[in-house]
Amino acid sequence: MTTTIEPARRCDHASPAAASWSVTVAPDLAEAGKAWQALEADAVFSAYQRHDWCAAFLATIGAGATPCLAVVGDADGQPQGLLPLAITDEHGLAVAGFIGGKHCNFGMGLWRAAFAASLTAADLDAILDSVARQAPRRIDLFRLASQPACWDGLANPFRLLPHLPAASDGYHLRLxxxxxxxxxxxxxxxxxxxxxxxxxxxxxxxxxxxxxxxxxxxxxxxxxxxxxxxxxxxxxxxxxxxxxxxxxxxxxxxxxxxxxxxxxxxxxxxxxxxxxxxxxxxxxxxxxxxxxxxxxxxxxxxxxxxxxxxxxxxxxxxxxxxxxxDTFDLGVGRARYKASLCAGTDALFDQYVAVTWRGQAAAAALGAAVRLKRQVKDSARLWPIVEAFRRARARLA
Incomplete structure (x- = not known):
């Protein structure tokens, strides 16, 4: 597989050599349920990775997607992580992303902290390779969007792989x-x-x-x-x-x-x-x-x-x-009402990992689009023009 965008950056935590691990891909929530329940007891994750949230999404908006639930186990076979993914068809590509798509403000896995801290970039690349090989259907591209750089004190292990800043960050308030x-x-x-x-x-x-x-x-x-x-x-x-x-x-x-x-x-x-x-x-x-x-x-x-x-x-x-x-957030995207209430910022990144040649071409295009979108949103001159154009288009419609 080929990761794109920019050189990998390591989080500021110790990264000892990882213990042996294994990946098992479950094709539905029932099969992954036991491991998921165990991880929800003590792993780090956001509300968008709750089993019940993902189940509600897959049964409704995401009914056409193919679940691809990767359980990462340790040397003893105990679950230490879970990637709640779903595969969708987009313009002829088979794309694997976090369950929820645009409705998922924060995409990440469920990770037990000590195990996540032990993973290396090579481990993570191999984990994704194993997911692609075991997936219930072909994957051309992993699109792992809106990932928090750090969450609940845990440095996101996927920061070790090449990535780029997301088009928008998140905003939160300490309670x-x-x-x-x-x-x-x-x-x-x-x-x-x-x-x-x-x-x-x-x-x-x-x-x-x-x-x-x-x-x-x-x-x-x-x-x-x-x-x-x-x-x-x-x-x-x-x-x-x-x-x-x-x-x-x-x-x-x-x-x-x-x-x-x-x-x-x-x-x-x-x-x-x-x-x-x-x-x-x-x-x-x-x-x-x-x-x-x-x-x-x-x-x-x-x-x-x-x-x-x-x-x-x-x-x-x-x-x-x-x-x-202890924390309240208003999700992803810039808005005056968010800035007026939430002083804290959650830095987010996107990641495109190509599995096939089709995925490679798409990864390059998607990365360029995200860069452009962030530049426009960061521009005090361009973003108001975009908003004015939208309002004018709405009036004409």
């Missing part, structure tokens, strides 16, 4: 027991006073409440509200609606319903309502003390001038503090 102190440290006093004034103005139209969806009726209602608000906002902004795809509604509903037995659902829905009507909806996923925002949508009607989206986010942060979580 604490005192929600008001957290918000005071993140948002200026003037901005908080302004937001309180807006909430009072919003309350003039009816009681303002934050509701966390728990019943099936609330899940259905908030999901439908989100999809409608999202579609309207995307049309106005001239951007593609990632949720205007088959299975999107079922993905949210299934993920938010969750399994029986008191296990937290894969997706949590919040809605800010005015006189009982949702004016902003926020969905996210939690794992290992971190709540990761997946999606949000806000009304485009007259109440939009009162910033219901920002009011909702502040209330969700308070709810996360009350639940004892």
């Amino acid at each position: 604490g027991a005192d929600a008001e102190a957290v918000l005071a440290g993140a948002v200026s006093p003037a901005a908080r006073r302004k937001l309180r004034k807006k909430e009072r103005a919003l309350a003039a139209h009816g009681p303002v409440e934050l509701t966390k969806a728990r019943t099936s009726d609330e899940i259905d209602r908030f999901t439908d509200s989100f999809l409608a608000l999202k579609a309207t906002r995307c049309r106005a902004q001239g951007i593609t609606d990632a949720f205007a795809v088959a299975g999107a509604r079922a993905f949210i509903v299934d993920g938010a319903t969750g399994p029986a037995g008191g296990v937290p659902p894969a997706i949590t829905l919040f809605a800010l309502t005015v006189a009982g009507e949702p004016v902003a909806v926020f969905g996210g996923a939690a794992a290992r003390g971190r709540f990761s925002g997946m999606f949000t949508a806000v009304t485009s009607g007259p109440l939009a001038r009162h910033s219901p989206g920002e009011i909702l986010l502040h209330k969700v942060v308070r709810a996360c503090c009350d639940d004892g979580l």
Whole structure:
């Protein structure tokens, strides 16, 4: 296989010679379930690598993909890592990527820390080679996108292989027991006073409440509200609606319903309502003390001038503090509302590992596209032009 982009860079941790390891590729979640469950108990991973989140995605939006779940075991056969991948057809290529695609803000494996720290670049290249050889179908290219350089104190082992910065980074906020102190440290006093004034103005139209969806009726209602608000906002902004795809509604509903037995659902829905009507909806996923925002949508009607989206986010942060979580993030991509609340940055990288000659050509093209996209987003002159073009295109449409 051929990795592309730039010379490998090693993380700043000791890298002793790895113990022997093995790779077993499971073709479905049931076969990988036991190892997955064991790793969720003590491995490092994001909410997007939870078994239940991946199961909800593969059963709905990702129903056409081929699961490729690589369990990495140690010399004793005990699972030490898992790469939750799926293979999709894209323009004649068979591409393996993290389950969730564009809906997965952070792509990574589940890793036990000591084992991950022992891996070398040669080990990782050999692991991917083994995955390609055992995969349930041909793989032309591994597209391992939006990988955190470090996560929950663990240096991502795949940083050892050639990679390039992702088009956008992630944004997070450190939480604490005192929600008001957290918000005071993140948002200026003037901005908080302004937001309180807006909430009072919003309350003039009816009681303002934050509701966390728990019943099936609330899940259905908030999901439908989100999809409608999202579609309207995307049309106005001239951007593609990632949720205007088959299975999107079922993905949210299934993920938010969750399994029986008191296990937290894969997706949590919040809605800010005015006189009982949702004016902003926020969905996210939690794992290992971190709540990761997946999606949000806000009304485009007259109440939009009162910033219901920002009011909702502040209330969700308070709810996360009350639940004892330690980190809150707003996913990938730049936006004013993210910068105004989340001071922390999660550096992300993309990785393209070619398996066939078809994959080699695609890796070069994809790498160039990501570089260009990041340059445009970093440009104070070019990015506003792109946004203005999108709005103009939306008005014409």
